[in-house]
Amino acid sequence: MTDEQGTSGAILVVGGGISGLTAALEAAEVGNDVFLIDKNPYFGGRVAQLNQYFPKMCPPSCGLEINFKRIQNNRRIRTYTMATVSGINGGPGNYQVSLEIAPRYVNSNCTACGDCAAACPDEIDNAFNFGMNKSKAAYLPHEMSFPRRYVIAKAGLSSAGAEAVKASCKYNAVDLDMKTETVTLNVSSVVWATGWDPYDPAKIDNLKFNESKAIVTNMMIERMAAPSGPTGGKIVVPGTNKEPASIAFVQCAGSRDENHLEYCSYICCMATFKQMNYIREQYPEAKIYVFYIDLRTPGKYEKFRAKLMADKNASFIKGKVADMVIEADGSVTVVAEDAVSGVKVQQKVDLAVLATGMQPTNAGSKAPAGLKLDENGFVLSDYEKGMIGAGCAKKAADVVTTTQSSTAAALKAIQVSRR
Amino acid sequence: MNVQPDLTFIKYLKGAGGDTLKKCYQCATCSVKCPLSSDEKPFPRKEMIWSSWGMKENLVADPDVFLCHQCGDCTTYCPRGAKPGDVLGAIRAYAYTLYGWPSGLAKLASSAKGLPVLIGIPAVVIFIFWLISGGMHIPDKEHFATHGYQQFFGVWEFKWYAKNIFFIVMFMVPSLGLAIFSLYMGLTRLWKQMSLNTGVNPAYRPSVTQFIGEFLWPSLVEIVKHTRFRECGTNSDRVTGHLPLMLAFIGLFIVTCWSLLKNDIIGLFLHSWHGPMVLWDPFKIMANVSAIALLFGVYVLWSNRAKSEGEGKTSRTFYDWFLLWEIAAVGITGLGSELLRWLGVPSLGYIVYFMHLVAVMMLFLYLPYTKLAHIAYRTTAMAFEKYRESAFMKPAVE
Numbered sequence: 055m056t057d058e059q060g061t062s063g064a065i066l067v068v069g070g071g072i073s074g075l076t077a078a079l080e081a082a083e084v085g086n087d088v089f090l091i092d093k094n095p096y097f098g099g100r101v102a103q104l105n106q107y108f109p110k111m112c113p114p115s116c117g118l119e120i121n122f123k124r125i126q127n128n129r130r131i132r133t134y135t136m137a138t139v140s141g142i143n144g145g146p147g148n149y150q151v152s153l154e155i156a157p158r159y160v161n162s163n164c165t166a167c168g169d170c171a172a173a174c175p176d177e178i179d180n181a182f183n184f185g186m187n188k189s190k191a192a193y194l195p196h197e198m199s200f201p202r203r204y205v206i207a208k209a210g211l212s213s214a215g216a217e218a219v220k221a222s223c224k225y226n227a228v229d230l231d232m233k234t235e236t237v238t239l240n241v242s243s244v245v246w247a248t249g250w251d252p253y254d255p256a257k258i259d260n261l262k263f264n265e266s267k268a269i270v271t272n273m274m275i276e277r278m279a280a281p282s283g284p285t286g287g288k289i290v291v292p293g294t295n296k297e298p299a300s301i302a303f304v305q306c307a308g309s310r311d312e313n314h315l316e317y318c319s320y321i322c323c324m325a326t327f328k329q330m331n332y333i334r335e336q337y338p339e340a341k342i343y344v345f346y347i348d349l350r351t352p353g354k355y356e357k358f359r360a361k362l363m364a365d366k367n368a369s370f371i372k373g374k375v376a377d378m379v380i381e382a383d384g385s386v387t388v389v390a391e392d393a394v395s396g397v398k399v400q401q402k403v404d405l406a407v408l409a410t411g412m413q414p415t416n417a418g419s420k421a422p423a424g425l426k427l428d429e430n431g432f433v434l435s436d437y438e439k440g441m442i443g444a445g446c447a448k449k450a451a452d453v454v455t456t457t458q459s460s461t462a463a464a465l466k467a468i469q470v471s472r473r
Numbered sequence: 474m475n476v477q478p479d480l481t482f483i484k485y486l487k488g489a490g491g492d493t494l495k496k497c498y499q500c501a502t503c504s505v506k507c508p509l510s511s512d513e514k515p516f517p518r519k520e521m522i523w524s525s526w527g528m529k530e531n532l533v534a535d536p537d538v539f540l541c542h543q544c545g546d547c548t549t550y551c552p553r554g555a556k557p558g559d560v561l562g563a564i565r566a567y568a569y570t571l572y573g574w575p576s577g578l579a580k581l582a583s584s585a586k587g588l589p590v591l592i593g594i595p596a597v598v599i600f601i602f603w604l605i606s607g608g609m610h611i612p613d614k615e616h617f618a619t620h621g622y623q624q625f626f627g628v629w630e631f632k633w634y635a636k637n638i639f640f641i642v643m644f645m646v647p648s649l650g651l652a653i654f655s656l657y658m659g660l661t662r663l664w665k666q667m668s669l670n671t672g673v674n675p676a677y678r679p680s681v682t683q684f685i686g687e688f689l690w691p692s693l694v695e696i697v698k699h700t701r702f703r704e705c706g707t708n709s710d711r712v713t714g715h716l717p718l719m720l721a722f723i724g725l726f727i728v729t730c731w732s733l734l735k736n737d738i739i740g741l742f743l744h745s746w747h748g749p750m751v752l753w754d755p756f757k758i759m760a761n762v763s764a765i766a767l768l769f770g771v772y773v774l775w776s777n778r779a780k781s782e783g784e785g786k787t788s789r790t791f792y793d794w795f796l797l798w799e800i801a802a803v804g805i806t807g808l809g810s811e812l813l814r815w816l817g818v819p820s821l822g823y824i825v826y827f828m829h830l831v832a833v834m835m836l837f838l839y840l841p842y843t844k845l846a847h848i849a850y851r852t853t854a855m856a857f858e859k860y861r862e863s864a865f866m867k868p869a870v871e
Binding site: 377391 | 501504515
C-alpha cells in the first residue's frame, strides 16, 4: 500500500472474524487496498473460540491459520486491532472513516515471549473463555492469537503489577502510558463483517442461567471442549468439575422467540449435534436429552443429524424447555411438555446446555451514520452507498454460508471502488 | 389421523379474540408456564393445535378449557404472540353458546349486535308488568321515604303475598329458572361428552353423596379461597378484583334472602319488621359493604382489562366486556337507587330502580350464555378433574 491513509479505491472491512478475513483477502488478492479492523486485540472472531466447526469437524486453526498467513503475505492489507469505527463522513467512493484505537499497552517490540505474563501477579476474568477461568492481566488472548502480541488490561493491574510487568520485558515493549488513538481512513466502501454475540442467557428468565453452575451455554461447551480451553478439553460441570452422567440440550434458548430473538439462529441445532459428538468422545455412556421445537439441519447436514439421532443413549423430545428447577444436589431438572405424547417431562440432569442463538453485535448499539439495520440489528446492505453487510452481521449463518456471503460482499465492494 | 377441519369454527375463534391462534408453532412453552396445567394432561398446547385444526368436538368437551383462569402466563411467555389465553377464552365463549338452551337466545347473547334486544327484552317485560300491576305512578316524597321501592308495583289487600313481591317474582323467577334449566341441560351434555372422551367406565359411577363430598365440595372450597387464581403470575392482580366481586355476590344473595324473609314472611306477623332496613341494621351494613365491594371489584377488573388491551396483551371481545358492563350496571343502579332514596328524589329514584331491575334480570336471564356461565362450567370442570384423577377412573383390580 503506497499511502497509509488509504487510496480512493480502498475498502474498509470492519470485523476480522472468518467473514471479515475472507472479504478482506478476496478484495486484496484481486488488487484492492484493504483496511481490516477488529475491536478485539486479535483476529479470528467467534470461530477462534470454537473447538471444532462443522460439517467436517475441523479445529479452528484449520481455517484461520491459512487466512492469517495470507494476510501476513499480502502487502495490500493493513490491519488494526482494538479498533472501532467512531464516525463516517463523505459518500460512496470517498468515505472518511474515523477509527478509535484503544491502547494495548504493548507496542510492536513484543515478541510474545510471555515474560510479562509470568511476572504479572494480577489476574482478570478470561473473557475468551466466558469467565470460566482467569488469565493474567498481561496476557495473550488465546493460543493462536494473531497478531501474536500480548495485551495488558490496565484496569486489572495493581501498581506492583505494573512495575513487575514493565521490569519483566527485555524488549521495552510495555508502554503503560499509551493513549487512545484516532485514525482517519479514506475508503470507497465499507464491508460490515461485525459478526455476532451469543444471546445473553440471563435475559431468558425462565431458564435460570444465573441460578446454577450446572446451566451453561453452547459456547461455554465449545471452550470446555477445546484443548486450549479452561478445562483442558474436558467437559465438566463448572464449579464442581463433576463429570456429567446426563446432559440436556435446550434448543431455541432465546431464538425463534418474539420476546428475545424473533428469528431462527440457524446454527444451534447443528451445534448441538456437534457437541453430542464431543460428549460421546468423552462419555460414551452419558445420557443425552435434546429438547427441541423443530430440528433444523438443512441440506447435507441431514446426514449428520441422522447419525447422531441413531445414538442409543440419546433421546429427542419435541417440546421447548420452559422451566428449570434448581436441585439441591447441584443438578437441574428441565421441564417441557412432550408435544408428541402430550405429557409433561421433568428430566433431572447433571448439566443443562442452553443452545443460545446469535445476536448481531450491532443490535441495540447505535450504528455509525450511513449504516442501515433491520429491527433485529442485522445489516441491510446498501450497494449504491457502498455499505455492505457480510457474514453473521447480515444474517445468522454457519461458516460456509458466511464465507460465501463475504466473497459476494468483497465483489460488491470492489465494484463500488472501481465505479 | 384423518382431520376434517371445521373452518367455520376456526373463523369463529379468530373473530372472538383468538385471531392469533394460527401463529402457534407447538413449542409447548405455554403448557409448562401454565401454573394450573397438570403433568398428565397439560394444557393449552393441545388446545392450540385442536383450534388450529378446527377440532371443535375435542375442544367443547375438554375440561382443561374450562379449568383455565386466563392468568396470562402462557401469553406472556409465548414466543410467537399466539396468545393461548385469549384462544381458550374464545373457545369457552363458543362452548357457552353451543350448550346454551334455547339456542336462539344463546346466540343473541354472544355478540354486540344482539345488545339492543338483550336490553330490550327485560326492559319491555318489566315495563309491561309495571303497567299491568297498576303501580304506574311516581310516589310523593313522604311515601317514598317510608316505603322506598317496596311498592314499586303497587299494593293490594291480600296481605299474605305482597303485590310487589308477586310481580318481581313473576319475571325474576322464570328468568333464573330458565337459566338454571339451561345450565342443567348444558352441563349434562358437557359431562357426558367429557366422560366419553376420557373413556370413563359407566359401570363406576359415584353416588350423589360421593359426587358432592369428593368432587364438588372440594372444588367449591378451592373456588371461594381462589386457590388457583393465586397461582397466576402475569395477571395475579385479578384476584384483587375477582375475590371482592365474588364475595359481594355471596353477600348480596344472603341479604336478598333475608330481606324476603324479614319483609314478606316475618313482616306478615310483626308489622314493624316491614319496610326498608335502617342503616345500622347488620344486614343493611352487609348489603352496603357488598355493593361497594362489587363496584370496587368490577372497577379493578375493568381497569386491568382495559390496561392489558391497551398494551396489546389481550384482545378486546364482547364476551369479556358484556359481563363487566352487566355487573357494573347492577352495582351502579343498585347503589344509585339507594342514594336517591336517601336524597328523597322519587322520580329519578324510580327510573334508576327500574334500570336496576333490568340489569339484574339480564344477569339472571343470560347467565348460561355469557361469561358468567363460568360459575357453573368451571365448577363442573373442576369437579370432573377431581373425578378424572380419582379411584373411579382407575382400572379395576384384576
